[in-house]
Amino acid sequence: MKIEAFIFAIVMVFCAIVTPIYWFMSEDPTGTTALAMTFGLAAMVAFYFYLVARRTGPRPEDRGDGEIEELAGEYGFYSPHSWWPLAAAGAASVVFLGLVFAWFIFIIGVALATIAAVGWVFEYYRGEFAH
Secondary structure: OHHHHHHHHHHHHHHHHHHHHHHHHHOOHHHHHHHHHHHHHHHHHHHHHHHHHHHOOOOHHHOOOOOHHHHOOOOOOOOOOOOHHHHHHHHHHHHHHHHHOOHHHHHHHHHHHHHHHHHHHOOOOOHHHOO
């Protein structure tokens, strides 16, 4: 995590340098506020990654002698046959269309999204692939 903390620290320093220069040259409160918020967010993320790097040991990508095969292993379980992500994407599109056009379409989309989320969460509790 040291590499990630270093990258966000670079963004933090850049924003700390650029923000007063931008404010002085443009006198734009919106852009200055956005740059100041970017500085604060980059500082929080850099601080978090620094704390995580101190708690955990050095990862292979943090060491100079790290090898690619040290990262081998299981990353998680991904369902190869699930149709629920497609249903969730369709429900999300109906929700966003409802935000644009009409509130009743939004309500229908929320109902569809609820069904898709419940189906996705509980797909391994029933049927052929039950644990």
